[in-house]
Structure formats: C-alpha cells, structure tokens
Amino acid sequence: MTLTADLFWSFRSPYSYLAVGRYRALAASHDVTINLRPVYPLAIRQPDFFERNHPNWLSYTMRDMIRVAQFHGIPFGPPRPDPIVQDVRTRAIAEEQPHIYRLTRLGQAAARRGKGLAFAHEAGQIIWGGAVDWHIGDHLAGAARRAGLDLAELEIEAVDDAVALDNEIAANQVALEIAGHWGVPTLVFEGEPFFGQDRIEMAKWRMEQKGLRPC
Template identity: 30%
Template sequence: MTKTCDYFFSPQSPYAYLGHERFVALAAQYGVQINLRPFDSGKVFAVSGGLPLGQRAPQRQAYRLIELARWSKALSVPLNLHPKYFPVSGDPAARLIIAAQFAHGTERALALTGAVMRAVWAEERNIADDATLVALAQQFDMDGPALLRAAAGASVQSTYDQYTQEAISANVFGMPWYRFRDEPFWGQDRLQFLEQAFAGAA
C-alpha cells in the first residue's frame, strides 16, 4: 500500500522554510508520497484563532525572532530575520506551485517550493512579484511565463481554494502541518516524531 503524507504550508512561512528540505528528504528515505497542499493562511487563521504577525502581541513577536535565529543556527540553514520583502502575500507563489504540480509533477513542484522559500528568507527576493516567480520557475527548466499564466487560471484557483478548505477541515491552525495516516504533526520541530511514524508504518 502506498504511504502518503499531506503537506500543508504557506510558502512565505519561515518555519515551513526551515523544515522543507528535511521533510522532503525524510519522505524520500521512507518511500512516502507527498500530497502537496499549499493553503491560504489568512483564511485558515480566520477560523482557527491565529493572527497575522503584525497583530500578535509584542512578546510573541520578540520571541519568534529568538526562535528563528536559534533554529537557523541549529540547522545551518541561512535565514534573514528581517527580510526585505516580508510580510508578503504567499498567494501568487502558492498558485505557481500548484500550476507547476499540474504541469510537471509533485517532485519538481517541491523543488520549486524550496526555491520560493529560499527566495524570501535567504535571497531578499519578492515572491509576490511576477518577474521573480518567472525566474524561479525557469531555474527548474519550466516555462516561467506559461506557468504564470496557468497560475492565474480558474482551475488553479479552484484547487487552491480546495486545499485551503482541506486544511480547515483537517483542523490545521499553523504551518508547516503534516498529516500522516490521520495523525497531525504541527511544525518543523515535530519532524522527529513524523520520522518515527514513517519508520513504523508497514
């Protein structure tokens, strides 16, 4: 039986960025197929009690920076605590990732996802900018302009809405969020437990 894991995330999330490559590697190691599920974090927060970063209490905002620096150092993953283009809407990039999945499959869409995340957190690039998205797609030999046009289409938007509703129905309230055999794992700091679940699965 094929083992699958749902991967709920928004591409502008720093914690999704910190966990992305490790998660992809674990799934490959244990033969787990990833169900890519980028979602609209604003809509999920609206029904789950989450707040956009700018609306969180100062104490929470301050501690967030400490944790990001701590994890960046621990994982040796470069991360700019104050990126030039953040906060940024993740919607255009999420739609591009879905379009890439339609056209090129999940593996290449996952590679594009990692590049999008690095663009925000390590490369000072604006992932809400069309030219940036085209350039990112073309790094993977994808037709950037064609992919961007596809990302603006009704089928991609419908899928994005579907994934967002799936996240809400799955009781997702943060990101990254992994769901394996109906068991939820919230956060890149839960990848140890997810790996245990992968290893124990028949």
Template identity: 45%
Template sequence: MAKLEIYWSFRSPYSYLAIDRLCAIREHYEVDVAFRPVRPLAMREPDFFERGRKQFVPYLMQDFPREAERLGLAFGLPNPDPIDMDMGTGKVAPEQPLMDRVMALGIAACENDRGLDFAKAVSARVWTGKPWSDDASLGDAAREAGLDLAALEGWASANAAKIAKTIEANEAEQLKHHWGVPLMVLDGEAFFGQDRLDSLEWRLAKRGLRRD
C-alpha cells in the same frame, strides 16, 4: 501507498526550516506526497497580528535564526516581505499582489507535480534575504524546480478560478487538523511544526515505509 499531505506557507520561516527535510522524506520513504500550499496567516486571519499577543513576533525573530543556525541553514529577513503589512501595528493591507502571484505559481507547480520543489527553491530565497519576487529570481527558482516560469504564468492566467478553489480547499482541509504550518498529515494523523519532523519520521519508520 501511505499518503502524506503537507500544508505549507511561503511566508512561514518554520516552513522554510522544514522544506529540506520534507524533500528528504519524499525521497527516502514509500509515501505519496501531496503538497498543499496555503496562504499566510496574515491573509487567512487578517486581524491576527493586530489582536495577537505582543510577544509573538519578537519571540519568532529570536527563535527562527536560532533554529536555522542549529540546523545549519542560511537565514535572513525577506527582501521584500511577501506580505504587505505594518509591522508596528500589525495591520495587513487588503491587496497582496506578491503573495497572490507566488501562490498562483505554487499551485501551477503542483499541477506539474513539482510543488514541493518550487517551494524549496523560492523559500531558499525568501528566508535568506535574497531577492525573490522579480521575474529573474522567480525564473531561476522555477528552473531549479525543473519548471519554466512563463509556462507557470500561462497556466495560472488561464486557471484563476481553479487556483482560488484549490487554495480554498487546501485551507479547509488544513483546519480539520490544525491552523498552523508546516503541517504534515500522514493518513489522517497530524504532525504540526518543523519540530515534529522527527516524530513523523519515527512514525514512517514504525510503519515500515523507509526505502533504504
């Protein structure tokens, strides 16, 4: 069976814009989906926003709502931001408890073959401005994905080393193809960005992988 690897970030608005269509691809095509969460760029390259071009964030904040509206998706700023950083200077805090927690839960969800479902439920809160980081919100997201928050937390607590190794491996594999998210890799062929999902579906259909 064809293998589709998905590299995805909880802080990326473009990952949010892609998640519904990625779930649809999993449903409608004969493909083995491997969901591989990675940390946000602010953690992978902590100085990125300090040294980056000043146009990056203003353009993103113009483009993301526009794309969400075009796709008919709700949108809003994270409440709270999954990453602790000074948006004025771009300086990222050394400790990132919110992202550390949601990444651990995401890896735990992957162990239950529900990583994509959990990501969809969480991102639907993060990128529509809803509360997402408290136990009640994460518990609701877990239930939407067919999971139990306490069970995810228990597995994560007992498998900290495995989680760290999985994240490290995911990010190393991602960099073989691209540094950004969402990144989809179909049997070694990379498609970067939510605006390449049409290309991905074209390739899947061309290979005769559509179920219906």
C-alpha cells in the same frame, strides 16, 4: 509500498521554509510521496491575527526562527521583500498584496504537476535566504527551473486559471482543518496532523511504524 502524505504550507511562513528542505530530503531518501498543498497565510485568512497576539509574540518568534535556522544550518535572512505587505510597527496588513497571491497560485500550479515540494523548497530559499531581491530578475525563474518547471508556463496558468487555483487552495485549507489543525507547516499522514518544523522526526517515526523504508 510507497507511502503518501500531504504537507500544508505557506510561502509567508518562516517555519514552513525551515521545514520544507528536510521534508524534501525525506521524500528523496525514503519511499514516501509528500504532496505539497499550499494555503494562504494567516495574514490573508485572518488579517487581525497579529493584532490579537501577545505583545511578546513577534519578538519571540523572530528570535526563535533565527536560532532554528542556525541550529539546522539553513540560510536565513529577512525576505526581500516580505511576501506579505505589512506594517511592522502596527502589524496591520495592507489591502494591496502584490506577492502572496501570485506565489501561492504558482505553488498550486507546481503541485498540479507533482513538483510542488521541489518548487516550494527552491522558491523558499530565494525568498527566505535573504540574499537576493527575489521578486525581480530571474531569481524565481531559476528556482522553478531547479525544480524541473518552467516559470513562464506557471505564470500563464496562475493568471488564466486563477479562480480554479484559488478554489484548490481553499480546498487545501478545508482539508487542513478537517485533519485537525489550522497552521503551517503541517504534515498530514493517514489523517494524523504533525504541526511545526519540530515534528519532522516524529512524523518520520510514525511513517516507519507504517512501513517507511529508505529508497
């Protein structure tokens, strides 16, 4: 019997990026379907989040995400550009956001096709790998192609069906909160949330208790 789980995920979250490849590998090697459920990042949902945090929060988080990437051998570099336009010095979030709405709607459109996990992983690599200016040229189109998708088709849907996509994204956020968390990445399996890139093995352990087997 194929198990199912939901992965709540953000294109702006470095920890989401650091988790998605491992969750994709788990879905490929075991009899489990992991449905990607994109949400808008805290910078959109709670713009004052960064201003309210402890002054050490940002420096520690940056140090930690780099070492997590090094530990797992995951390419990681500053995104070029950041999916969220933000003043690093003041932590203020700009009103104009040219990237995150597009990315999240593309992710939801991919999820509609059952390929959200693959798209999030492929897009995450070009955004967070730090090797390319992901927003120009054919980088994003290549990521979509590697996920088995056509970017032009997704782009049309992201524009023409933006309201419905945003409603689905909002529903994802509500589902995440009902499951008992608010942040990403969070995997929800049978109503139980597993928050963070450091809970993947524990989520797998729980699935094994419920019959998870290799393919």
